[in-house]
Amino acid sequence: MTRIDRYLGAATGALVLAGLAAAVSAPPDRLQGELQRLMYVHVPAAWLAYLSFGLTLVGSVAWLRSRQERWDRLAASSAEVGVFFTGLAIALGAIWGKPVWGVWWTWDPRLVTTAVLLFVYLGYLALRRATVDATRRARNSALFGVVGFVQVPVVHFSVLWWRSLHQPPTVLRPGDPTIDHVMLAALVVNVVAFSAVFTVFLRMRMRLARDEAELAAATEAPGRPVAGSAVTAPAAQVAAVTRQMDQREG
Amino acid sequence: MSRAVGAGEQVRALVGLQLALERRTGEALLVVAPFGAVALLLLPMAVGTDVPLLRQVGPGFYWLVVLLFGVMLTVRHSAEDGPGPRALLAQCGVDPVARALARVVADAVLLLAFQLLLAPVAVALYDPRIPGWPALLLVLPLVAVGLAALGALAGAVSAGVPGRAVLGPLLVVPLAVPLLLGATQVIEAAKYARAPWPWLVLMGLAGLLALLATVLTARALEEAG
Amino acid sequence: MPEPLHALTGRASRPAQGPVAVVESVRVDIAGTPVLRGLDLRLEAGEVVGLLGPNGSGKSTLLRMLAGLIPPAGGRCRVLGADISADGAAGRAARAAVRTSVTLIGHQPALYPQLELGENLRLVARLTGRDETDATAALESVGLAAATHRRADQCSHGMLRRADLARALLTEPHLLLLDEAHAGLDRDSVHLVQVLTEAVRSRSGACVLVSHERDRLRPMVDRAVELVDGAVVPASVSVP
Numbered sequence: 001m002t003r004i005d006r007y008l009g010a011a012t013g014a015l016v017l018a019g020l021a022a023a024v025s026a027p028p029d030r031l032q033g034e035l036q037r038l039m040y041v042h043v044p045a046a047w048l049a050y051l052s053f054g055l056t057l058v059g060s061v062a063w064l065r066s067r068q069e070r071w072d073r074l075a076a077s078s079a080e081v082g083v084f085f086t087g088l089a090i091a092l093g094a095i096w097g098k099p100v101w102g103v104w105w106t107w108d109p110r111l112v113t114t115a116v117l118l119f120v121y122l123g124y125l126a127l128r129r130a131t132v133d134a135t136r137r138a139r140n141s142a143l144f145g146v147v148g149f150v151q152v153p154v155v156h157f158s159v160l161w162w163r164s165l166h167q168p169p170t171v172l173r174p175g176d177p178t179i180d181h182v183m184l185a186a187l188v189v190n191v192v193a194f195s196a197v198f199t200v201f202l203r204m205r206m207r208l209a210r211d212e213a214e215l216a217a218a219t220e221a222p223g224r225p226v227a228g229s230a231v232t233a234p235a236a237q238v239a240a241v242t243r244q245m246d247q248r249e250g
Numbered sequence: 251m252s253r254a255v256g257a258g259e260q261v262r263a264l265v266g267l268q269l270a271l272e273r274r275t276g277e278a279l280l281v282v283a284p285f286g287a288v289a290l291l292l293l294p295m296a297v298g299t300d301v302p303l304l305r306q307v308g309p310g311f312y313w314l315v316v317l318l319f320g321v322m323l324t325v326r327h328s329a330e331d332g333p334g335p336r337a338l339l340a341q342c343g344v345d346p347v348a349r350a351l352a353r354v355v356a357d358a359v360l361l362l363a364f365q366l367l368l369a370p371v372a373v374a375l376y377d378p379r380i381p382g383w384p385a386l387l388l389v390l391p392l393v394a395v396g397l398a399a400l401g402a403l404a405g406a407v408s409a410g411v412p413g414r415a416v417l418g419p420l421l422v423v424p425l426a427v428p429l430l431l432g433a434t435q436v437i438e439a440a441k442y443a444r445a446p447w448p449w450l451v452l453m454g455l456a457g458l459l460a461l462l463a464t465v466l467t468a469r470a471l472e473e474a475g
Numbered sequence: 476m477p478e479p480l481h482a483l484t485g486r487a488s489r490p491a492q493g494p495v496a497v498v499e500s501v502r503v504d505i506a507g508t509p510v511l512r513g514l515d516l517r518l519e520a521g522e523v524v525g526l527l528g529p530n531g532s533g534k535s536t537l538l539r540m541l542a543g544l545i546p547p548a549g550g551r552c553r554v555l556g557a558d559i560s561a562d563g564a565a566g567r568a569a570r571a572a573v574r575t576s577v578t579l580i581g582h583q584p585a586l587y588p589q590l591e592l593g594e595n596l597r598l599v600a601r602l603t604g605r606d607e608t609d610a611t612a613a614l615e616s617v618g619l620a621a622a623t624h625r626r627a628d629q630c631s632h633g634m635l636r637r638a639d640l641a642r643a644l645l646t647e648p649h650l651l652l653l654d655e656a657h658a659g660l661d662r663d664s665v666h667l668v669q670v671l672t673e674a675v676r677s678r679s680g681a682c683v684l685v686s687h688e689r690d691r692l693r694p695m696v697d698r699a700v701e702l703v704d705g706a707v708v709p710a711s712v713s714v715p
Binding site for chain 1: 435
Binding site: 254255259260263267271274275329330332333334335337338339340341342343344345469 | 542544567571572574575577578579581583584585586587588589590595598599601602603604627642646
């Protein structure tokens, strides 16, 4: 663990505590009451879903340009952490939606697009898992990562046309936000806290990916400079096997 | 002596070859079409065999089956995926882009045939009312091309991967949402006397993007494989 | 942006003189593991070179690299005047151009298993801009006239090897690469190989024949080299 990691960990812990305090102490919603406090976890999770898939796009494009492994690790790790936060955002949204809208799920464009995004990146991760060769895995998943990301706005656009029920954007719109200023501050603290958690997760996952690659390289070719040295003279092997068998019997 | 062969001629030769092989073996259409027809038969058993209900949801069932089973058709392991054919095409100087285009065209033809085979089955089983049916003359080829392009792309990135037959559909289906919505909403639009054009444009855009992605990635993926 | 289609379908033309292939300190990786490293090789016009080496020494990889099927990861390699080791689109275009002037006959026949032998050869003729009657003639000259209508997956290994030789007759390469030159070939077929290599030689091309049988290789080649651990060493095949 480096010094940066220690500072980052401590800062993240403090931010999460601050976020929790802000979420609990913010005033309840006039209409939804206490239920609305779910916003302080749902909105940051959804923000991270989009951020992580954006990072996957950045990593994919950068890998295609530079062929450096760290970009592939960024793309893969970000997609994995992103799938977690997307799932979390959808689950929290459903828990929030049931008492407020009366249903777990509505056919709202933002919801449907987020769900499609989840499946696109589940496919991305499945493709990575199924491809054995590292270079090929990096290239194919980078291409799919880019194409998948480019298609998502078209998906969103089509669902938007199809149906629109969700409330219009409340925070990101010109002019004074319609949200109460104390609530907005609590939301911002939570978004920052979640982003810090995300950064910690992402760094851990990328380090794990690097270790995995090193382990694979070490077990694949221990002191073996060229592929051909995998084949050695059969006589030696036969002798070794015979010796082992002799020892076992003896 | 030899003369230079244009990419157009190579595409024509490969499309002709793939369709001839399919005519000979019927391994894609003769398997997937009956499977799709069975699905059309089973769906009402799951939701209830109520004639007015089926009349209403029938077109949706039809497009869903076209999408889900059509994907199987496009990501199948086809003749030119084997090592022998790959070596032959590479050594004959067939451009990967020409190969990808030939695959999209041949699969689009097969998908169109698949849709045309399933359509009378859906009509017979569900007796749907289809106002504005002439628009379908555009919808059918748009779905075929869009799905073929997405399938070719998924097939290319998952070439040589074990379990490709199950991985391919997972890669394609989420991205095929605009095709499904477009196809179903053209009929809905006609019901409420609205213009089908926006939906047709949307499907065209989705298909075009998939086709562009397939063509632009073809060369990079060729040497990876 | 990729190049226009027609730019890649043109053939690499044989330079008037000079070597057919020059390989300098080439490295080739397969799945991240180096298979060839620091490999040097020069193929002169009109030369038939034997290639020896133990299993896994990189012989097939070298042939695939020379045929423009896999890119080198380092070093320089020119085949028929085209720099196939160049980076990016230029290298891809060079390799694509080289593929049409080089014929590689590998372990696995380059044929559609579902197509008849005649259909396979006619497809090759059509894709490379040759007359389809030449395809039939090529099959006849390798003694497969009677098997024209047999599907490739119904043919024996030896027949498929011969059909692949017919492909090399049809495509008239300037560089012929023959992997396992003696595997699955009877005496007549070995004679066929000699006819083919003479034809390439007369076009000022070059041939590389891979074999494990030094004695059978000796009369067929001008010189031989050996691959050990992904690099070339002079081989002990003495040629008169």
